[in-house]
Amino acid sequence: MLSREERTPFSEWWWTVDKPLLGAILALMLTGVILSLAASPPVATRIGLDPFHFFSRHVMFLAPSFMVLVGVSFLSPRSIRRSALIIFAVSIILIVVTLAIGPEVKGSRRWITLLGVNIQASEIAKPSFVVIAAWLFAESTKRPEMPATSMALVLLLMLVSLLVMEPDFGQTMLILMVWGALFFIAGMRMIWVFGLAGAASAGLFSAYLFVPHVAGRIKRFMNPASGDTFQVDTAMEAFYNGGWFGLGPGEGIAKRSLPDSHTDFVFAVAAEEFGIILCLAMLALFAFVVIRTLSRAYANEDMFSRFAASGLAILFGVQAAINMSVNLQLIPAKGMTLPFISYGGSSIVSLAYGVGMMLALTRLRPRTEVEATGHADAMRSYA
Numbered sequence: 001m002l003s004r005e006e007r008t009p010f011s012e013w014w015w016t017v018d019k020p021l022l023g024a025i026l027a028l029m030l031t032g033v034i035l036s037l038a039a040s041p042p043v044a045t046r047i048g049l050d051p052f053h054f055f056s057r058h059v060m061f062l063a064p065s066f067m068v069l070v071g072v073s074f075l076s077p078r079s080i081r082r083s084a085l086i087i088f089a090v091s092i093i094l095i096v097v098t099l100a101i102g103p104e105v106k107g108s109r110r111w112i113t114l115l116g117v118n119i120q121a122s123e124i125a126k127p128s129f130v131v132i133a134a135w136l137f138a139e140s141t142k143r144p145e146m147p148a149t150s151m152a153l154v155l156l157l158m159l160v161s162l163l164v165m166e167p168d169f170g171q172t173m174l175i176l177m178v179w180g181a182l183f184f185i186a187g188m189r190m191i192w193v194f195g196l197a198g199a200a201s202a203g204l205f206s207a208y209l210f211v212p213h214v215a216g217r218i219k220r221f222m223n224p225a226s227g228d229t230f231q232v233d234t235a236m237e238a239f240y241n242g243g244w245f246g247l248g249p250g251e252g253i254a255k256r257s258l259p260d261s262h263t264d265f266v267f268a269v270a271a272e273e274f275g276i277i278l279c280l281a282m283l284a285l286f287a288f289v290v291i292r293t294l295s296r297a298y299a300n301e302d303m304f305s306r307f308a309a310s311g312l313a314i315l316f317g318v319q320a321a322i323n324m325s326v327n328l329q330l331i332p333a334k335g336m337t338l339p340f341i342s343y344g345g346s347s348i349v350s351l352a353y354g355v356g357m358m359l360a361l362t363r364l365r366p367r368t369e370v371e372a373t374g375h376a377d378a379m380r381s382y383a
Contacts, residue, residue, distance in 0.1 A: 009074065013073065013074055013363075016363040016364045017073060017359055017363050018292065018296060018359065018362050018363065020288075020292065021288075021289060021292050021293065021296075021358070021359065021362065022359060024285050024288050024289050024292070025069070025289060025340070025355055025359075027285055028282070028285055028286070028289075028339065028340040028341065029062060029065075029066070029340050031282060031285075031340075031341060032058070032062075032340045032341040032342075033058065033059060033062070035266050035269065035270050035341055036054065036055045036058040036059075036262065036266075036343060037052075037055050038249060038250065038252065038255070038269060038270075038273055038274075039252075039255050039261045039262045039266050039269040039270075040052075040053075040054035040055050040058070040261075040262035040343060041054075041055070042255045042256050042261065043255070043258075043259070043260075043261055043262050046259075054262050054343050057343070057345070058343050058348075061344075061345040061348045061349065062348065064349065065348045065349050065351070065352035066352065068349060068352045068353050068356060069352040069353075069355055069356040069359070070356065071356065072352075072353055072356025072357055072359075072360060073356045073357075073359035073360045073363070074360065075356075075357070075360045076360075077302065077304055077305050077308075077360075077361060080131060080308070080357050080360055080361065081131065081132075081135050081304070083128075084127070084128040084131035084132055084135075084357075085128075085132060087124060087128040087353075088125060088128035088129055088132055090124075091121045091122075091124040091125035091128060092121075092125065092158070092159070092162070094112060094119065094121035094124070095121045095122060095125065095162045095163075095166075096162070097112060098110065098111065098112040098121055098166070099162070099165055099166065108166050108167060108168065109166055110122065110166050110168055117345070118345070118346070119346055120344075120346040120347070121346075122162075122163055122166070122168055122171050123171075123344075123346040123347050123349075123350040124346065124349075124350050124353075125159060126171070126174070126175065126315060126350060126354070127312060127315065127350060127351075127353050127354030127357060128353075129155065129159055129175065130178055130179075130182070130308065130311040130312055130315055130354070131308045131311070131312070131357060132152075132155065133152045133155065133156070133179055133182055133311065134182060134304060134307035134308035134310075134311045135304050135307075135308070136148040136149065136151050136152040136155075137149065137152060137182055137183070137185075137186035137303075137307050138186075138303035138304040138306075138307050138308075140152075140186065141186065141187070141303050142303065152179075152183075156175070156176075156179050159175060160172050160175060160176065163175065167211070169207055169211070169214055169334075170322070170334040170335060170336050173200075173204070174315070174318060174319060174322065174336070176200050177314075177318055178311055178314050178315045178318060180196055180197065180200070181310075181311070181314045182307060182310070182311045182314075183196065185307060185310055185311075186307060217332045217333050217334070218332050220332070220333070221329075221331070221332035221333070231258060231259065231260065231264075231265060231333065232326070232327075232329050232333055234254050234257060234258050234265075234268075235254065235258070235265050235267075235268035235327050235328075235329075236268075236328070236329055237253075237254060238252065238253070238254035238265075238268040238269065238271055238272035239268065239271045239272070239276070239327075239328070241253060241254070241272050242271045242272040242273065242274070242275050242276065243275060243276065244275050244276050244277055245274075245275040245277060246271070246272060246273050246274040246275030246277075246278070247272060247273055248273060249273055249274070250273070251273060252269055252272040252273040253272065254268055254269060254272050255269045255272075260335075262342070262343045263335070263337060263342045263343050263344060264323065264326065264327075264335050264336065264337070264342065265327055266338055266341055266342050266343075267279065267282075267323060267324050267327040267338055267341070268327045270282065270341075271327075279324075282341070283324070286316075286317060286320045286321075286339070287317075289313070289316060289317070289355075290313045290314070290316060290317035293309055293310070293312070293313035293316075293358050293362060294309075294310055294313050296309065296362035297309035297310045297313070297361070297362065298310075300361075300362075305361045308357065308361055309357075309358055309361040309362055312354050312355075312357055312358045312361075313358060315354060316339055316351070316354065316355065316358070319336060319337070319338075319339055320338060320339050322334060322336045323336045323337065323338040323342070324338070339351050
């Protein structure tokens with residue numbers, strides 16, 4: 001057992017990290033492994049790969065992701081800001097390179113191969129952008145003369161413009177919602193909040209008018225008879241088939257025909273094989289992570305830590321909500337991974353980085369460390 005009197009880096013981390021939050025995240029990771037084993041073999045077999053190809057890679061991605069999660073959770077708020085700035089700059093460069101030389105898949109350029117690894121740079125950009133925006137909003141509350149809010153808006157427009165050029169409207173809407181939530185949390189005037197909401201709505205309407213891909217998905221959502229709705233219809237059938245307790249592990253039917261059963265529609269596979277009970281348990285875990293982080297952030301007097309932890313929690317929760325809502329036909333279909341459950345290396349590593357920062361920002365820090373960063377009364381001390 002670790003003693004509180006020990007002053008090693010690991011012992012200090014262990015006694016200050018939010019263990020219930022860490023436990024919920026590890027539970028989601030374990031659930032992802034189980035559901036990857038359940039959902040991915042039929043997909044791999046259909047395209048001529050080893051049945052356990054996606055499962056093996058999912059487990060392989062979890063190893064570095066866990067190291068990233070734990071390593072980042074050791075960082076101080078100052079180190080988090082610095083690392084986020086570096087990672088955001090690198091991700092922007094990668095997005096530009098992807099737009100220039102990345103392969104076009106289904107009309108989009110979102111992936112680039114580096115050292116034999118496929119990377120989706122927009123996934124990496126999300127958590128780092130949230131942290132930088134939170135820092136700028138925190139600075140605007142302390143130094144009103146600093147044009148921090150304008151700088152945050154410029155960064156938003158830059159990232160959104162690059163995402164629209166890919167195009168990736170799902171990630172664009174996610175970024176806009178999280179930025180808008182941070183803008184509201186930072187106490188900005190309501191007229192600006194409504195103005196930004198109106199601008200986002202106008203952008204979505206423009207996409208509906210001028211982008212056939214977006215228009216098609218919205219039309220199929222409003223009128224299923226207007227196009228192909230095979231995946232979402234099959235996902236809904238999976239929920240009906242599974243009932244409360246499911247058909248049993250390996251007995252699912254939907255995964256045999258769903259092309260994206262291991263990514264976008266893994267939630268439907270979980271419902272069919274393990275029942276709505278498991279889906280509700282997963283929903284409870286996601287809700288716990290978000291609510292726990294928000295409550296810890298609210299208790300923090302340091303504005304940067306409060307805004308950054310809140311923004312990362314909202315990013316995590318909204319992404320999960322979008323995926324589950326698509327599976328339940330509550331919103332138009334959109335490719336969005338279910339955090340730590342869906343297959344995807346870039347997504348898992350990016351989520352681990354974001355969650356690691358959440359754990360770091362919600363830790364109880366020694367008063368000496370707080371004073372060293374210039375926030376003597378910002379956080380609670382511990383014995």
